[in-house]
Amino acid sequence: MDAFLENFNYIVYVVLMMIGLYAMISKNNLIKKLVGMTIFQSAIILFYVSIGAKEGAAIPILDHHQMHVAAAHDDHADTHKDKADTHEGEHADTKIHKADKHAAGAHSNHTSAEHASTHTDKHKHEAPHAGEHDDHDGHHVSSEINPAKFSNPIPHVLMLTAIVVGVSTLGVALSIVQRVHQGYGSIEEDDILNQIGPNADG
Amino acid sequence: MADQIPVLIILAPLFGGILVLLLGLRYRSVCFPIAVASLGVSLFSALHTFRTVLLEGPQRYFLSGWERGGGFAVGIEYRIDQINGLVLIMIAFVALLSVIHSRSRVSVETPAKVPQVYILSLLLVSGLLGMTITNDAFNLYVLLEISSLSSYALIAIGSRRAALSAFNYVIMGTIGASFLLLGVGYLFIQTGTLNMQDIHGALMAEGLINAPSIKVALMLILIGLWIKMGLFPLHGWLPNAYSYAPSATGTLMGPLVTKVMIYIMIRMMVSVFGIDFLYEQLAWTKPVSLLASIAIVGGSFLAVSQTDLRKMLCYLIVAEVGYMVGGAWVGNLNGMTGAIYHILGDALMTLCLFFVVGIVIAKTGEHRLSAFKGLFKSMPLTMVCFVVVAFAMIGLPPTCGFFSKWYLVRGGLEAGQYPFVIALLISSLVNAVIFFRLIEFAYFQSPDSDTAEAHGAHGESGAHGDEGEHSATAHAHTPVPMKVYRVDPDLDADSIVTEVPWGMKAPLLIVAACLLLLGIFNSTVTAWIADGLKGVGF
Amino acid sequence: MRVKPIKVFALLAVICVGSLLLSAMGDFPAFGDPNSPANAGQLATHYITQVRVETKVPNIVTAVLADYRGFDTMFETVVILVAGLAILAILRRPACESSRRFAEIAAMKSHVDLIQVTTCRLLIPVIQLFALYVIAHGHHSPGGGFQGGVILGASFILMALVNGLRATLLRFSEKKALFLSAVGVIIFAGTGLICMLLGGNFLDYEVLHQILPYTDPVMARSHAMLIVEIGVAFTVMSIMFLIYAVLSSGGEMEGGL
Numbered sequence: 001m002d003a004f005l006e007n008f009n010y011i012v013y014v015v016l017m018m019i020g021l022y023a024m025i026s027k028n029n030l031i032k033k034l035v036g037m038t039i040f041q042s043a044i045i046l047f048y049v050s051i052g053a054k055e056g057a058a059i060p061i062l063d064h065h066q067m068h069v070a071a072a073h074d075d076h077a078d079t080h081k082d083k084a085d086t087h088e089g090e091h092a093d094t095k096i097h098k099a100d101k102h103a104a105g106a107h108s109n110h111t112s113a114e115h116a117s118t119h120t121d122k123h124k125h126e127a128p129h130a131g132e133h134d135d136h137d138g139h140h141v142s143s144e145i146n147p148a149k150f151s152n153p154i155p156h157v158l159m160l161t162a163i164v165v166g167v168s169t170l171g172v173a174l175s176i177v178q179r180v181h182q183g184y185g186s187i188e189e190d191d192i193l194n195q196i197g198p199n200a201d202g
Numbered sequence: 203m204a205d206q207i208p209v210l211i212i213l214a215p216l217f218g219g220i221l222v223l224l225l226g227l228r229y230r231s232v233c234f235p236i237a238v239a240s241l242g243v244s245l246f247s248a249l250h251t252f253r254t255v256l257l258e259g260p261q262r263y264f265l266s267g268w269e270r271g272g273g274f275a276v277g278i279e280y281r282i283d284q285i286n287g288l289v290l291i292m293i294a295f296v297a298l299l300s301v302i303h304s305r306s307r308v309s310v311e312t313p314a315k316v317p318q319v320y321i322l323s324l325l326l327v328s329g330l331l332g333m334t335i336t337n338d339a340f341n342l343y344v345l346l347e348i349s350s351l352s353s354y355a356l357i358a359i360g361s362r363r364a365a366l367s368a369f370n371y372v373i374m375g376t377i378g379a380s381f382l383l384l385g386v387g388y389l390f391i392q393t394g395t396l397n398m399q400d401i402h403g404a405l406m407a408e409g410l411i412n413a414p415s416i417k418v419a420l421m422l423i424l425i426g427l428w429i430k431m432g433l434f435p436l437h438g439w440l441p442n443a444y445s446y447a448p449s450a451t452g453t454l455m456g457p458l459v460t461k462v463m464i465y466i467m468i469r470m471m472v473s474v475f476g477i478d479f480l481y482e483q484l485a486w487t488k489p490v491s492l493l494a495s496i497a498i499v500g501g502s503f504l505a506v507s508q509t510d511l512r513k514m515l516c517y518l519i520v521a522e523v524g525y526m527v528g529g530a531w532v533g534n535l536n537g538m539t540g541a542i543y544h545i546l547g548d549a550l551m552t553l554c555l556f557f558v559v560g561i562v563i564a565k566t567g568e569h570r571l572s573a574f575k576g577l578f579k580s581m582p583l584t585m586v587c588f589v590v591v592a593f594a595m596i597g598l599p600p601t602c603g604f605f606s607k608w609y610l611v612r613g614g615l616e617a618g619q620y621p622f623v624i625a626l627l628i629s630s631l632v633n634a635v636i637f638f639r640l641i642e643f644a645y646f647q648s649p650d651s652d653t654a655e656a657h658g659a660h661g662e663s664g665a666h667g668d669e670g671e672h673s674a675t676a677h678a679h680t681p682v683p684m685k686v687y688r689v690d691p692d693l694d695a696d697s698i699v700t701e702v703p704w705g706m707k708a709p710l711l712i713v714a715a716c717l718l719l720l721g722i723f724n725s726t727v728t729a730w731i732a733d734g735l736k737g738v739g740f
Numbered sequence: 741m742r743v744k745p746i747k748v749f750a751l752l753a754v755i756c757v758g759s760l761l762l763s764a765m766g767d768f769p770a771f772g773d774p775n776s777p778a779n780a781g782q783l784a785t786h787y788i789t790q791v792r793v794e795t796k797v798p799n800i801v802t803a804v805l806a807d808y809r810g811f812d813t814m815f816e817t818v819v820i821l822v823a824g825l826a827i828l829a830i831l832r833r834p835a836c837e838s839s840r841r842f843a844e845i846a847a848m849k850s851h852v853d854l855i856q857v858t859t860c861r862l863l864i865p866v867i868q869l870f871a872l873y874v875i876a877h878g879h880h881s882p883g884g885g886f887q888g889g890v891i892l893g894a895s896f897i898l899m900a901l902v903n904g905l906r907a908t909l910l911r912f913s914e915k916k917a918l919f920l921s922a923v924g925v926i927i928f929a930g931t932g933l934i935c936m937l938l939g940g941n942f943l944d945y946e947v948l949h950q951i952l953p954y955t956d957p958v959m960a961r962s963h964a965m966l967i968v969e970i971g972v973a974f975t976v977m978s979i980m981f982l983i984y985a986v987l988s989s990g991g992e993m994e995g996g997l
Contacts, residue, residue: 006770011762018758024373026750037376044384051391054779055772060788060800061881067798147788148774153800154390154784157809158340160801160886161816162383165347168823171983172351173372175827176358176365178990183362192366209942216818216929223825223922265811267935267944274782278811318829325822332815344815348822355826365830384761391768394781404777418764 009050017043030177030187041166045159052152060153207247208263212332214243219324226317233320245294252287275397281337284734289334289465292546297327299709304450311448326352330462339386340396356451367442374439381426388419398473431463434497437520445512449560457552461545464526472738487533494528495625502632511559522548528622529610537613542731547602554591557710574643585644587714592637594717597630602720795961797879806965810943814928817975824979831991860902867895875973885972893980921978927971
């Protein structure tokens, strides 16, 4: 039972995929076959996206603290005291400049401010809580990136492509069905085959 | 700049297609020159890249500039070695000749859609080239879908019967491509990477390759590719799709698409899963060789029972797919070399056959085997080339067909896969029956009396004297009597020519010459292939 | 009621394939496991931790889509273009006599609904503005070229549904749509080509810092990503509308749904 619960996403996708496959093969109406094709492709997309899920993880977008502040960590080694001071000042700034986009110019302003306050060098390997500081809301926010807190971005990227490909295939298939209808007057497969006749493969 | 040449192979047809889209819709006459120019650039780049590979070893090209950082691939990578270098040259060469040959047919069979045909053909070729050169499993899927979508459309442009065949192709092709995508997903979930070599490294590292999910991934990828390449009995879409398609499309797709799928199967086998695993641990060589043997025999017998020329060609393609799949799976270097050599040879053979059949149908308007009657008198050059390709298909020296059969049989005997060897011999016999029958029609029979009356306007009464091809122009062209002899009223509009243009004949001569050249230089080519295989750890 | 043989065959095929797929299940990592080979693998970790240093784009998905795997995205754009061209090639035909007469009769009835027209006149600019926001903000929030392009295309489809296809085609003709879609692919592939001419590999955005003002190589990547996303949006928008126009009018582009 545990194994079942742990892997239920795979069972779901297999069931969905098989429904789609059955429709694609056995249905008589051409549009129903295409509906089956869509279900089939959706199941594969579901499978891929479920690969990237991580328990307790958020979407794979770095937020402001992790982007700008942490980047400063990587670029220059600062003391965390100075870090905390400059971060307070930065957050005041960003509050005012919230309306502006975080353009490169704004970022370089921040880093130049930090440059000015650099004193001693520190090791790259700081204590885990070194990057913590209070943001303007008073929450503890870490600017170290913990990969376990972000969903795996790769399946999302792959499935963006797969969805687009699926939509394109569906569009082309629908246009082919319209063409068949214009040519034969029907979209039921047995009807069309009857029209072609028994000596079809002459 | 010279190290950018590998990517030009794919970019040239892509940009050519976009250019035709921008200009060709208004100025019809630029479509053909742009297409020929872009395919020419692509062919030149492929040749140059292959030369570099021969001089310096396998080449890598990192797209978006992301090199392998920290020992694993971060971006998408291209890898060209001797094997796919040869296949790239083959694709560009076949596409170029096919476009040149089909120039007149495109404007006759689908006059309203000429620019669209060229755009879609260029993008199809671009997708096929990209599939061959890439080293990334997901990029493979995207390019597969580009070429599939273009091919669905190119087929559906034809008659209403062609649209129905295209629909079946869509359904089966989507199943195949989706299985491939699913197999890649299974590999991703266990290895975490999409680069083919990194996947291989991860599979080898922890003994991961013995996991059941990897076996299932292999099966999914194989079934998906078998559907796309038309391996009997998953070939259901192929005969209708290629025979009812407009002749320009059939000539472009028939020689290329299935061979590229076979190449991808070989690439997956060799670079991703590794030969040791496939041949030794799984011991699948016997069942798959048996499957290939059934495919060969099935395809050959279905071909011999056809009365329509193009359907016959399609079943011959199905049989040839069996050769290559069997060769790849017999389990030794000779077999695999033979399979890859046969990819090159079969593409040329199929192209030559499509050229001949296209010329015959264009000239006589007949789709049945009886169209060949008495053709030696009226189309001597074409018939000579037909004899060359017939020898190649049967497997007579010095054509390439003999040497590929030689390697395949040797590989089969060495590995003890006797059903495969027997199937190859049966297929040669059946091909001999098919082709000698047609040669007999062409050389020793006169056109049927009823067709002779209808052909009277063309002056093709071979029995009545030595009228050459040029006499046809002296007579008025009356297409109306031809309709009586049409097999299928759904086939495309009257498209009979009185004089076959040199644009159709010259590529035919070139291809026939290449069949002989490939055969004569077989040892050089197979040495290259063997080097390439050893380079990936065969 | 006789059971058709194709249904029996389909059921058998489905059972075989389904059991094949389920048999591999025992091997798979649990759902949501952060330490599975895919999730904790080198590639995913590299992307998550290095994207801020290498590209300065917070949205990791956009960074991977438009930069690391930008070549795939370019071909995805080409896929959309091929789909649009394919549908045009298959279905497009000049309007025949009967549908022209029908269009005249339909125009006489003027079936445009006042409430719908007024609502859409207010809504469509907002929708398009939001679409532009989605495109531009693809670096910082979920979004990007595909998403924004689809919303733009949807705004045109809404216009066509409410005001009639012919009215919309007057504003966004087939020629314009084809041209814009080609322009979109040219923007993407052209950026790559410019990178090649400046000395880098195809789509290696770093070398663009030589021509983009006030950028260093890393910011050049961020800017180039926006440029290619705009190209993608052009193509997606035009093709989405074109597909709707062709499919809903049966290829004749005279009267839609």
